[in-house]
Amino acid sequence: MYRRGHWGVSLLVFAPVGFALLWLGRPDLAFVGGGAMLWLSTLPDVDHRLPGISHRGPTHTLAFALLVGAVGAGAGAGLAAVLGGGRTTLIAFGFGIGTLGILAHLLADALTPAGVPFLWPLSGRDFSVYLTRADNTLANYALLAVGVCATAAAGVAALRVV
Structure with missing residues (x-):
């Protein structure tokens, strides 16, 4: 997919998460999470600019999603150290959003005939729904x-429930 398609799938994947965060009384995390999802939505396509790495190669895998999640967890830990409190929440939030942001990209690319090598390096098979x-x-x-x-629907629904 192209940028707009990736933004759309990222928002679609984030909608239930945003709803849950609003319902739990965490509009701050809902706002930051939505922004992070959009920011991460095209990160796997950095492979276009990396010499020696093929497009839809290692950056389009579950392993890369988990790596980005680990970086997000580290960012959450750092933020908790600066702001104080909520360390476990921010680490889990960072890991979840980092991983989910990349998985949303993979989902969007799996809609195309080229697919994605989701399980690389365990398998070279490309997954696609064509x-x-x-x-x-x-x-x-x-x-x-x-x-x-x-x-938008998730936000409105959450505000009505709360």
């Missing part, structure tokens, strides 16, 4: 619209 080409403008904008609507 739904649309990555360069399909309509599909990218449709995913963005669905993601925005899902996130």
Whole structure:
């Protein structure tokens, strides 16, 4: 997918998480989590600019998602040290958002015929549902619209419940 499609899938994946965070009385984490998901939404495509790394290679795997999650956990620990309190919450939040942000990217790319090597290095098999080409403008904008609507609906629903 292209940037807009990745944004949309990231928002769609984040919507239930955002709902839960709002419901738990953590609008601060909902806001930061949503922003982080959007920021991470195209990180795996850094492979376009890395010599010797093929596109949809190691950065498009579960291993990379877990690595980014570990970095997020470290950021959460650092933030807890600076702000004080909530260490466990911030570490889990950082790990969850980091991992989920990359998994959302993989999900979007798995919609395309090229797929993703989700289980690399254990398997070189590409996983795909062959739904649309990555360069399909309509599909990218449709995913963005669905993601925005899902996130807005989750926010409105959470505010009504709380």
